[in-house]
Structure formats: structure tokens, C-alpha cells
Amino acid sequence: MSAAIPAPRPGRGAGRLCAAAAALLLGPGCIIPIFPTARAERVPPITAPGFKLAADERRLWHEASELDTRARKSGAVLDDPALERYLVGIARRLAPPGALERLDVRVRVIESPALTAFITPDGAIFISMGLLSRLDNEAQLAMVLGHELTHAVNRHSLVEYRTYKGGVDTTAGMPFGLGHLGTQAAVTGYSRDLEAEADEQALGLLAAGGWDVREAPCPFEHLAAWVKDEKIEEPYTFATHPRLEERIESTRKLVRTRYAGRTSGDRGAERYRQAIREVILATARLDLSAGRFGPAERGADAYLLLRPRSAEALTVLADAARQQGDRDDRALELYRKAVALDPACPEAERGLGLALSRRNDRAGARAALRTYLKLAPAAVDRAWIEGELADLDRRKP
Structure with missing residues (x-):
């Protein structure tokens, strides 16, 4: 379900996970054809009577199981059982x-x-915190998950593997990462006909589940807006892959025609917001650490709509203002508000101390930074903060 976009500083083990998944989804060797390749024969869905794994498919399923095990051990996967149960x-x-x-x-x-987002052949769906944070409601989530499920039910990974295994191996030097995984597994991961099939059948699953089908184009619209915001060209691997604009229009057309009578349905907006609330803040922090200040601020603002008195979200906004260098007054205002809301928020004290240090308010900076170290004695930046305190002591009034 992803646009082919290199992820900035993916979370902990995400890079290793994505490289493994990219190889799995196209089969051993990650074979990609340079010239047009004849489509392999389609196979019956796994729901067909008498379904049995083909010999080459069995290996894909084995690798999928190993990938899932590695993913859960790698640190690339969020440890949130309640959220997983909801999804x-x-x-x-x-x-x-x-x-x-x-x-x-x-x-x-x-x-x-x-x-x-992507799915392994045996049914493991992987979805990023960034995508969860961008979606508006449960109906949009259902469209994403339904799309991925269709790939697995219709055994698209097997069809793609059989189609492209005779191509030219371009694995060497390819920028495998979360963005490239998106290329392989979602928006550009399957050829035009298979992606169109997944979109169409996902819409049917959405309707059958009682969700509002009018929300179906929205995930693609979010992806297109993100591509535009990031000023990234979609690096499509195969010439036949549909662009996001085409998929938006084709989904809208299905809603207007096949589902013309569906003028209502469950959106599940409140359920969704409560389920993914903490993911929004965590994603904002990831964006901040990558220097993506606009997305970080939007995420923090979105979280504040759900928790207006969140010192942590105010601190993300303050950190973004301070790190941009020309908004010190705004940063100080936000840090002070965060500390007033929650004096036990270590990140707020840290940021306040650094902002006051920039103003050469030595007494205020020392007090805030010492409070930070007291609140977070095992802070990973403890040595650096102690160096800042020593520097404050050496400064002239």
C-alpha cells in the first residue's frame, strides 16, 4: 500500500526487516526484469476447494514465517499487544x-x-506507524488491510515470482529500505493487473464488512499528498505499474458506479483514533529525530486534539521550533507550558534548559538541565548534558 519512498532513518531494525521482506516478496535473488515479461499463469485463490501449496510456493511461505520471527526480534516492530489485537x-x-x-x-x-504496508504470502501484514498516523478512520484502515489480504488470498506473490524469476538480477546496489519495500510490496510491488484486482476486491471486502465505501480512495489520496509534501518522484520499478493518480480515479469510479447506492456506512473514526492515539505521538517523534519538522508538528498537533494537556506533544512542538533556529520565543513558550502541565516530563526540562542556554540564562538553564538529569538518571545523552552544564559554569555572566 506504500509509495516508493526512501524512509528517513527507519526505526531501529526497520532497514534489515525491509531488505528481507523485499527479497521474500519477489522470491530468492530479487529478480527484476528489464524488458517486458510474459505474465505467469494465474493460480486459484487459497479459498478454492482442494487448495494445496505448490512446491515453489512452499519456500515462499517458509521464508515468510522466518521473516515474521526475525521482525519481532529485530526491534523494528512496535511492541503494543492491544494495538495488534485491534488491527x-x-x-x-x-x-x-x-x-x-x-x-x-x-x-x-x-x-x-x-x-x-505489505503482506507476506502466509498472511503477516506489516503496516508502518507513519501510515497509521496518516489515516483518518477505521474504514480507511480496512481498505488498506483488505488490499493486502487480497494479495495473499489470490496468491499474487507466487504469480509475481513465477513471472519475474527469469529476469535480470538487479539486487546488487539496490537501495533496499522501507521505501523500496513499498515499491516491491504495495503501490508498485505488483504489476498493474494484480494491483487493480487487489483494489477492486478490497473495496468489496470493505462493503461486505459494513464500512463506508466512500472512504476507499482516501488512503491513496493520503499517499499522493505525502509524495507531494516530500517532493519525491515515484521511482516505479516496472513500467506497467499504475500511478497513484490512476488508482485514486479507478477507486472513485467504482464507488460512483458499482456502489452508487451505498450512501452510508461505518467509518469508525472514534474507535480508530483511540486505538492509534499513541502511535501518532511516536511517529511525530520519529519525524522530529529525522529533521522532518513539518510532519512532526502536524503529528504533535493531531495528538493534542486527542490529549490537549499533553506535555510530551507540546515538547515535540517546542523541540521542532528550537531546532529550526529562528523560533526561540515560540520554543520557550511551549517548553514552559509543558513544564507547567507536567513538572515530571524530562524532555520538557531538557528542552527548556537548552533553550535558556541559548539565551545565556545560565541560572535557568542549569536548573532545568539538572532537573532533567534527576528525572532521567539513565538518559542516553547524560554525558553530553553534563558537558553542557560544565560549559555553563565556564561562561561569563
Whole structure:
């Protein structure tokens, strides 16, 4: 479901996870054809009577299981059982009859601000914190998960592997990362016909589950807006892949025609906001650490709509203002407000101390930084903050 966008500083083990997944989704060797390749014969869905794994497919499923195990051990996956239960519940509600007996449907959240989602052949859906934070409601989430489930139910990874395994191996030097994984697995991960099929059938799953089908184009619209915001060209790997604009229009057309009578449905906005609330703040922090101040500020503002008295979100806004260098007054105002709301918020004290140090308010800076170290005795930047305190002591009044 992702645009092909390099993720800035992916969370902890995300880079390793994505490289493994990219290889898995196209099969061993990550074979990509340079010239047009004849489409491999389609296979029956896993829900077909008498379904049995093909020999080459069995290896893909084995690698999928290993990928899931590595992902959970790598630090690239968010440890939030309650959120996983919520996401799995939506995925299982979407699954077509017979699918749950043959797929091990589970959902993992990748600690990355990039917008991406993909599914392994055996039913493990990976979705990024960035995409969860960007979606507006449960119906949009259901469209994303339904799209990915369709890929697994219709065995698209096997079709793609059989289609491209005879191509030219371009693995060497490829920038495998979360963005490239998005290329392989979602917006550009499958060829035009398979992506169109996944979009169309996901819309059917959305309707069958009672969600508002009018929300179906929105995930693609969010992706397109993100591409525009980041000023990134979509580096499509295969010439036949549909662009986001095409997918937006084709989904809108289906809503206008096939589902013309559906003028209502469940959006689940409040359920969704409560389920992913903390992901919004965590994503804002990831964006801030990557120097992406605009997205960090938008995320913090979104979190404040849900928790107006959050010192942590105010601190993200303050840090973004301070790090941009020309908004010191705004940063100080926000830090002081955060400290007033929660005197035990270490990040607010740290930021306040650094902002006051810039103003050469030595007494105020020392007090705030010492409070920070008291609140966070095991802080990873403790040595650096102690150096700042020593420098304050050496400064002239």
C-alpha cells in the first residue's frame, strides 16, 4: 500500500526487516526484469476447494514465517499487544470465507514514519506507524488491510515470482529500505493487473464488512499528498505499474458506479483514533529525530486534539521550533507550558534548559538541565548534558 519512498532513518531494525521482506516478496535473488515479461499463469485463490501449496510456493511461505520471527526480534516492530489485537480484529473481519482456515492472519506495526504496508504470502501484514498516523478512520484502515489480504488470498506473490524469476538480477546496489519495500510490496510491488484486482476486491471486502465505501480512495489520496509534501518522484520499478493518480480515479469510479447506492456506512473514526492515539505521538517523534519538522508538528498537533494537556506533544512542538533556529520565543513558550502541565516530563526540562542556554540564562538553564538529569538518571545523552552544564559554569555572566 506504500509509495516508493526512501524512509528517513527507519526505526531501529526497520532497514534489515525491509531488505528481507523485499527479497521474500519477489522470491530468492530479487529478480527484476528489464524488458517486458510474459505474465505467469494465474493460480486459484487459497479459498478454492482442494487448495494445496505448490512446491515453489512452499519456500515462499517458509521464508515468510522466518521473516515474521526475525521482525519481532529485530526491534523494528512496535511492541503494543492491544494495538495488534485491534488491527488483527479488523483484518479478520475483512477476510473472505475460508481464508482464515488457510492463512495465519496477523498484523505487525513497523516503527517508521514512512507510509507503507505489505503482506507476506502466509498472511503477516506489516503496516508502518507513519501510515497509521496518516489515516483518518477505521474504514480507511480496512481498505488498506483488505488490499493486502487480497494479495495473499489470490496468491499474487507466487504469480509475481513465477513471472519475474527469469529476469535480470538487479539486487546488487539496490537501495533496499522501507521505501523500496513499498515499491516491491504495495503501490508498485505488483504489476498493474494484480494491483487493480487487489483494489477492486478490497473495496468489496470493505462493503461486505459494513464500512463506508466512500472512504476507499482516501488512503491513496493520503499517499499522493505525502509524495507531494516530500517532493519525491515515484521511482516505479516496472513500467506497467499504475500511478497513484490512476488508482485514486479507478477507486472513485467504482464507488460512483458499482456502489452508487451505498450512501452510508461505518467509518469508525472514534474507535480508530483511540486505538492509534499513541502511535501518532511516536511517529511525530520519529519525524522530529529525522529533521522532518513539518510532519512532526502536524503529528504533535493531531495528538493534542486527542490529549490537549499533553506535555510530551507540546515538547515535540517546542523541540521542532528550537531546532529550526529562528523560533526561540515560540520554543520557550511551549517548553514552559509543558513544564507547567507536567513538572515530571524530562524532555520538557531538557528542552527548556537548552533553550535558556541559548539565551545565556545560565541560572535557568542549569536548573532545568539538572532537573532533567534527576528525572532521567539513565538518559542516553547524560554525558553530553553534563558537558553542557560544565560549559555553563565556564561562561561569563
